[in-house]
Amino acid sequence: MTSLAKQSPTTVAAIQTCGLGKVFGEGRQRVIALDDVSIELCSGQMTLLMGPSGSGKSSMIAALGGLQAPDTGQVIALGEDLWSRSSRKITRFRRDHCGFVFQSGGLFPALGARDQIALPLTFLGWSAAEAKRAACEALDWVGLADRQDSRPSEMSGGQNQRIAIARMLAKKPTLIFCDEPTSALDGKNGANIAELLKQAAARHNAMILCVTHDERLVPHADRILHIEDGRITSDSEEDKPYAANR
Numbered sequence: 001m002t003s004l005a006k007q008s009p010t011t012v013a014a015i016q017t018c019g020l021g022k023v024f025g026e027g028r029q030r031v032i033a034l035d036d037v038s039i040e041l042c043s044g045q046m047t048l049l050m051g052p053s054g055s056g057k058s059s060m061i062a063a064l065g066g067l068q069a070p071d072t073g074q075v076i077a078l079g080e081d082l083w084s085r086s087s088r089k090i091t092r093f094r095r096d097h098c099g100f101v102f103q104s105g106g107l108f109p110a111l112g113a114r115d116q117i118a119l120p121l122t123f124l125g126w127s128a129a130e131a132k133r134a135a136c137e138a139l140d141w142v143g144l145a146d147r148q149d150s151r152p153s154e155m156s157g158g159q160n161q162r163i164a165i166a167r168m169l170a171k172k173p174t175l176i177f178c179d180e181p182t183s184a185l186d187g188k189n190g191a192n193i194a195e196l197l198k199q200a201a202a203r204h205n206a207m208i209l210c211v212t213h214d215e216r217l218v219p220h221a222d223r224i225l226h227i228e229d230g231r232i233t234s235d236s237e238e239d240k241p242y243a244a245n246r
């Protein structure tokens with residue numbers, strides 16, 4: 001486990017897990033999805049979580065992002081014991097602090113880009129004017145300020161994924177979880193998305209945990225974790241002196 005003592009003054013543990021475990025099924029169907037996972041993930045860093053199919057990557061995002069409770073262990077998120085809270089408080093925590101990006105952006109087919117971003121913000125209680133302003137800012141940030149009214153069908157896969165990222169970033173989440181955000185994209189668009197995420201981590205001092213099979217993301221990452229059979233098998237921060245990673 002990365003010790004807090006090794007962190008530079010600007011990196012703060014956004015999430016710590018201790019002995020995280022998750023099991024599905026019983027008897028011969030029993031699968032250990034997470035096996036005694038203890039890690040710390042820092043604000044301002046983009047960490048890749050890599051591993052073979054079925055190794056536990058999505059289970060990890062689900063446990064850390066307040067989507068699915070682990071069976072054992074703790075998730076300390078932003079200093080609070082996430083899974084000891086009521087489900088209502090966990091939902092509020094996700095809404096207030098977490099951003100998610102998945103393989104297909106999950107955009108609304110009928111909405112233009114600005115409304116894709118603004119509408120969910122109004123559901124969070126933002127005024128229409130605030131939401132519109134934040135949406136325009138987010139579109140500018142991902143380089144699509146000139147496509148405010150374009151619908152998903154009028155844009156490329158890479159552009160739609162940038163909109164999905166803008167939508168996630170608009171509410172300025174502190175904890176960002178991505179599941180295969182580049183797998184549907186070609187090399188250039190994949191690199192573009194990776195760079196946007198990395199800049200987001202730095203600019204908003206957010207923690208980003210990104211599940212991927214995509215080796216092309218490796219050069220953009222601050223840290224790489226490998227997982228197999230639910231256990232963390234390597235951590236780039238443990239493999240070399242901490243200072244060498246800066």
Ligand SMILES: Nc1ncnc2c1ncn2[C@@H]1O[C@H](COP(=O)(O)OP(=O)(O)OP(=O)(O)O)[C@@H](O)[C@H]1O
Pocket residue numbers: 024025031032033051052053054055056057058059060
């Ligand atoms: N709801 C579920 N019911 C039963 N088994 C499950 C469930 N969710 C996950 N598993 C099992 O837990 C293990 C870990 O699954 P998980 O989805 O976390 O892996 P993954 O690394 O994300 O896989 P992939 O890269 O294929 O998406 C797998 O063996 C999977 O079959």
